Amino acid sequence: MAGILDSVNQRTQLVGQNRLELLLFRLNGRQRFGINVFKVKEVLQCPRLSNLPQRHPMIRGVANIRGQTISIIDLSKATGGRPIEQTEHSFVIISEYNRSVQGFLVNSVERIINVNWESILPPPKGAGRFNYMTAVTEIDGELVEILDVEKILDEISPASTQVNASIVEQVSHQKVSRHRPVLIADDSSVARRQVQKALEALGLECIVTENGRQALNKLQEMAAQGSIHEQLSLVISDVEMPEMDGYTLTAEIRNHPALKDLHVILHTSLSGVFNKALVEKVGASDFIAKFHPDELATAVNNAL
Structure with missing residues (x-):
């Protein structure tokens, strides 16, 4: 785990070569998921979470991380799965999307892989309009799902599309x-x-x-x-x-x-x-x- 944590912020040199590096993780179950390392700021053991009144049901709580209060989203629940039960044994992926920093609660974090964008494919046809996949790829003979994080964040806090x-x-x-x-x-x-x-x-x-x-x-x-x-x-x-x-x-x-x-x-x-x-x-x-x-x-x- 230490190797993953130490390398997350040092692996951006492949951007622009039609290549990327994915941080692999699991939610509940055996299914693997991936997130672009270039969007990851830090990975850490889940800290103590504080509850907020009237918080969105997908937000597990908030944590103070390096002086910043960050919302922690239960990524399993946000994608239609069971909530992650034991936060003390889980991990948080701190990421930056669309000008905001948020944490994604995941069950486990595995390793970083290097892939070509050509091997990253659109989701299968007929996956349904409520799926949260933006792409898929195959690693070690297993399907890895890349989540549509923008869809998840928009469901929690919709962005305005109104132009001045x-x-x-x-x-x-x-x-x-x-x-x-x-x-x-x-x-x-x-x-x-x-x-x-x-x-x-x-x-x-x-x-x-x-x-x-x-x-x-x-x-x-x-x-x-x-x-x-x-x-x-x-x-x-x-x-x-x-x-x-x-x-x-x-x-x-x-x-x-x-x-x-x-x-x-x-x-x-x-x-x-x-x-x-x-x-x-x-x-x-x-x-x-x-x-x-x-x-x-x-x-x-x-x-x-």
Whole structure:
């Protein structure tokens, strides 16, 4: 365990190479789950938890960790399973998503694995609309589920998708009807809905894809039909996606003669760990953290 704890914050060098490292853990039962190490701040034995009145049922309690009060989410209960019973024998994964820090209560933490995004696949068809998987992969002959953390957090504390009226007015003055649709690439159903609602408030149409590979295929298909700039305004892409991540998607766009001048906004839940050198290396036009509708709308307005 000590090796995992010591290495969590030192394993970010693979981002941008269509590779990632997953911290494997278990909830109740034998099923393995994974979380991107790049989003993990710390792993620790579950500390003493304090109850809060009228807390959300998925929040087990709060803990004071290094001078910060952090909500601890029972990840098993939040994904429809049984609550984790004995917190004193459990672990907490401290993570940063969408500009907030939270702890995930898990039963056990195993090890860190190095995988290629191409081996991270979308969930099986027919998994149901209430599933919490954003992707799956196979490790040691076993299925590993990668959870849609953005969906879990949105169910506990929904993010507003309302864009400030003054920004909407700015965009309306530009006669957005002359603008072509915006292509969205994101593996989280919640994130896709958030972005789409914010853009529709600006009067923009959206073409929605679920990962970088799907987005690149769509872009190449459009480019084969004629000028991409007559069909599309810009691309908004998540960074972490199965099959092809957002950095690789951006690099592929820049290397394609017909796509290279597209405006690409990387829109990521990797808040607090912006790799500006990498963003510049792959040629992204902008890089913003999820999810703030006004910031997203402003970035889109600037692009238009």
